Amino acid sequence: MADPILELAGLRKSYGALTVTDGVNLAVKTGAIHAIIGPNGAGKTTLINQIGGQAAPDAGTIILDGRDITGLPIHARSHLGLARSFQITNVLPGFSTLDNVAVAAQAHAGHSFRFFRSVARETALTEKAMACLETVGLADRALIRAGALSHGEKRALEIAMALATEPKLLLLDEPMAGTTHEETARLTETLEALRGRFTILLVEHDMAAVFALADTISVLVYGRVIAEGAPDAIRTDPEVRAAYLGEEEIP
């Protein structure tokens, strides 16, 4: 495959005496689904937040598609091709499902300092939003208030919003958290359908989903990557097994 789309080099972040990210090096290959797993408190979300710009690293660099984005604000990263979902569901509850996605598309289709033209007439945005909703299976919920969607549907909506920004890299922070079995299965299918079209960096606790989807898995423990490789290699890695002892079942 081509050069990595995302490269983390020597990333370090502490909260007081607690080192949450301890010299992380990571490369995500273009087109891959790359998963980060690790026990609770391993610093997965902190790592994702540094990539997304919600938290600033103390040291190290973040390179997206050849550009150093370490110090860039969140919205600027989005324009360079980074999109993300949040661990805690994060949609615009008062907007319709369709408008949630349309506004995301709008952010990447020219500027928004347009004051007089009715946005309802911007069919290009609406059509694109509708296409993204179809991808995640929410097309029939387009006109419902996003706040009224089920939890699993909101998670899917977040993915649709991310897709609407046409990202080079999709950061998904525990997309399956709190979803039912059927919803997890459906989300796994959705992500599987995105394989090859988008590069995905996935943080997830649902091991079945991770091992079904990931091309590469990195294992994060106490802020360090202790192992990295294909799912089969990770499954049998003794260090990984030790770290997970009593935590979760590895299939």
Add this chain to the structure above:
Amino acid sequence: MRDLLTRERLITAALLTVFALLPPVAEAFGQGYLTNVASRVMIYAIAALSLDLILGYGAMVSFGHAAFIGIGAYAVGISAEHNLWEGTLTIPMAMAAAGLFALATGAISLRTRGVYFIMITLAFGQMAYYTASSLSAYGGDDGLTIWGRSEVLGNPVLEDDTALYFFVLICLALCWWVASRVVGSRFGRVIAGVRENRARMSAVGFDAYRHQLVAYVLAGMMAGLAGALLANHAEFVSPAYMSWQRSGDLIIMVVLGGMGSLYGAVLGAVAYLALEDVLAGFTEHWRVIFGPLLILIVLYARGGLARAFRREGPSREGRDG
């Protein structure tokens, strides 16, 4: 949605028609003074509209909104003091001055959120108030009497109360139109999106701060226009226009009418000033009655007066579309 849209248009058209018919009707019933009262109501309706843009649609609780009105009013008053009466100059100047003040103060205030934003806008409002109080060359605490009204291209038409009334009505209709376009535009959708979820809007690529600042300046300019009209109406400006109580009155108008509804803001201004007038007729302690009334409205009729005209509950969905 379409249904809601036409409903909104109907109510807007009805309200504007009532305003347009008021002077001849009032005259016919020998209540000509009502024209004068209604001018003031419409001026406050413009101010309430401008506040609703940022408070109702953008959830920016500005507690210093009266400052923009005051600055607009002083721009006209000070110009008159220097013998500049041309309204086609002074009114844009008033809007520009208020807009600049909004730009400078908004650039700082909008870096804060929630209670801090309320407090900092209040502080800037009070700064404007005390600055006006100390302008001894322009009346200081006592205010400044303006010996006439703005001219329109050298013509003193606005000296006539009815002419001023219709001038204010045109301004109100224009502001209303601009606001309704903005609310339904790309820009309006970003402002509403930031109200709904700022972190989400940043993550999909919007610079929330820049958009909010532009909205704040726009609202400031509109309130500046209201101030310029107020100065013409009263032929007097005073620091009291900028007091924090005035900012509070404006917030009450918007809440009373229904946040995030444009005709709600207009209805709110009408209802507030009418209630003030009626209740003040009974007792000088009219706020004792008005206060509990407002509490009841906030508790039991969220969505304000505008909700009474909607079929369903206070759905927020229609706001962005």
